[in-house]
Amino acid sequence: MSMNKYIILVTGGTGSFGKTVTEYLLKRGCPEIRVFSRDEDKQNSMRIAMHDPRVKFYLGDVRNRDSVDKVMKGVDYVFHAAALKQVPSCEFFPMEAVRTNVVGSTNVLDSAIEHGVKGVVCLSTDKAVYPINAMGMSKALMEKVAQATSRNTPVGGTIISCVRYGNVMYSRGSVIPLFIKQLKEGMSLTVTEPDMTRFMLALTDAVDLVEYAFQNARPGDVFVRKAPACTIGDLIKALKKLFKADNPVKIIGMRHGEKLYETLVNAEERLRADDLGEYYRIRMDDRDLNYAKYFSEGEPQEAATEDYHSHNTRRLSVNEIEELLLKLPEVQQELAAWQAH
Numbered sequence: 410m411s412m413n414k415y416i417i418l419v420t421g422g423t424g425s426f427g428k429t430v431t432e433y434l435l436k437r438g439c440p441e442i443r444v445f446s447r448d449e450d451k452q453n454s455m456r457i458a459m460h461d462p463r464v465k466f467y468l469g470d471v472r473n474r475d476s477v478d479k480v481m482k483g484v485d486y487v488f489h490a491a492a493l494k495q496v497p498s499c500e501f502f503p504m505e506a507v508r509t510n511v512v513g514s515t516n517v518l519d520s521a522i523e524h525g526v527k528g529v530v531c532l533s534t535d536k537a538v539y540p541i542n543a544m545g546m547s548k549a550l551m552e553k554v555a556q557a558t559s560r561n562t563p564v565g566g567t568i569i570s571c572v573r574y575g576n577v578m579y580s581r582g583s584v585i586p587l588f589i590k591q592l593k594e595g596m597s598l599t600v601t602e603p604d605m606t607r608f609m610l611a612l613t614d615a616v617d618l619v620e621y622a623f624q625n626a627r628p629g630d631v632f633v634r635k636a637p638a639c640t641i642g643d644l645i646k647a648l649k650k651l652f653k654a655d656n657p658v659k660i661i662g663m664r665h666g667e668k669l670y671e672t673l674v675n676a677e678e679r680l681r682a683d684d685l686g687e688y689y690r691i692r693m694d695d696r697d698l699n700y701a702k703y704f705s706e707g708e709p710q711e712a713a714t715e716d717y718h719s720h721n722t723r724r725l726s727v728n729e730i731e732e733l734l735l736k737l738p739e740v741q742q743e744l745a746a747w748q749a750h
Contacts, residue, residue: 413438415527418484420471420517421491423451425580426532429612430488430619435461443467445480446491471513474520481520487529488619489517492551494534495582496544500665503543510547511554518558522567530622531555532615533573533631535608535671535719538678542666552631556693559629570626572618573633575608575671575719579739588645589743592652597659603642605663606670606719609733610636621688629693633673633682638719639730647730651740652747672718679714689717 412434419427422444434442441463446452447470456466469476471491481487492510493499499506514531521529533552536545552571559569579585591598618634626632639647645658663669674682674689683690715721725733734740 413440415439415485416441416443416483417486417488418443418445418480419488419490420445421489422446423448423455424490425577425612426490426615427488428455430490430616431455431459431464433613433616435459435463439463441465443480443484445469445471445477471516472508474516477516477520478524481524481526484521484524485527486623487517487521487526489514489529489531491517492532492548494544494548496536496542496666497664499544499547500542503547506543506547507550510544511550514551515554515558518555518567518569521569522558522562526567528568528570528623528626529555530619530626531569531571532619533571535573535575535673536668537573538672538675538716541668544666556629556631559693560695560697562628568626568628570622570628570630570632572615572622573631573673574610574615574618575636575638575673577610577612577615578733579737580612584641585644585648585734586739588648589652589740592648592654592656593743593747595656597657598645599659599661600641600645601661601663601667602669603640603645603658603660604669605641605667606638606724607641608636608638608671608673608719608722609725609730610634611733611736618688625690627692629695631678631691631693633689633691633717635687635689635717635722636673637723637725637729638670639725643725643727644730646727647734650727651731651734651744670718670720672716674717676714676716679717 421427423446431442443465445467452466467480493506534548537548540546540549555569555571622632678691681692
């Protein structure tokens with residue numbers, strides 16, 4: 410899909426994903442990118458850093474439908490990345506997660522349809538599958554809202570889809586920058602559970618997934634990027650090798666709402682998913698409320714299908730984690746600064 414003739418809106422545009430996708434769109438010749446967020450300081454920093462008249466900044470909140478409507482006029486496509494996504498804070502303030510991740514997403518979708526937007530891609534997370542925490546539950550509800558809205562959108566209208574991926578390496582609030590900070594300051598590395606596994610994905614891969622969804626989505630689709638995983642213990646070994654450090658490790662126990670491993674596609678979804686090589690496309694269940702006409706004996710293969718999760722995906726070795734970390738510009742910068750010091 411050529412980006413050089415469309416006006417693109419990025420909600421939550423000052424976050425890690427928002428900044429990366431904005432830079433990507435600029436390189437692709439996009440004539441106007443609207444960055445919508447509620448943090449004026451981050452907007453100012455991003456405005457100074459990018460210094461590009463094609464990037465327009467709009468102060469507002471997805472919770473406020475009026476501010477969403479103002480930024481939506483004339484938009485062709487929407488990357489919906491605005492969210493509360495810190496697991497512990499959402500555990501303590503679950504209604505805040507609902508207001509942003511569920512009500513806010515509803516505002517974005519309804520506004521996009523009313524303004525004739527061509528397509529919306531909503532960013533979801535592996536924590537939305539079998540959710541045990543408020544953040545994951547609110548993201549799972551966001552997916553349900555996206556699909557319910559798709560069912561009620563006329564053919565030829567706004568195409569709404571979701572993408573679901575695991576941990577993005579070095580994103581804001583993630584564990585890698587925390588570990589690097591602790592390493593450089595000579596502190597103990599605080600680990601919740603060394604055997605915990607997490608999917609590992611570079612931010613550029615997340616952007617590729619969103620673009621793939623824009624190009625290939627049918628109404629209500631959920632796209633999942635396949636990814637390798639590693640244990641937190643092996644991640645620490647790789648970081649200590651990279652920084653030639655020998656900091657002690659302190660196990661602090663699992664935090665509120667954490668899982669030992671994360672699931673990207675559950676067994677029921679895999680039965681109706683298309684395996685596209687690097688991606689899964691999970692088709693929307695488009696049945697209506699007249700369930701009687703869909704009665705069946707059940708699916709015998711269901712019992713033989715298992716979830717796709719971070720314990721059964723390809724497991725990275727310590728050396729492979731090192732190689733992956735070295736591809737990240739942020740890690741390269743941290744290493745250069747560390748070696749210069």
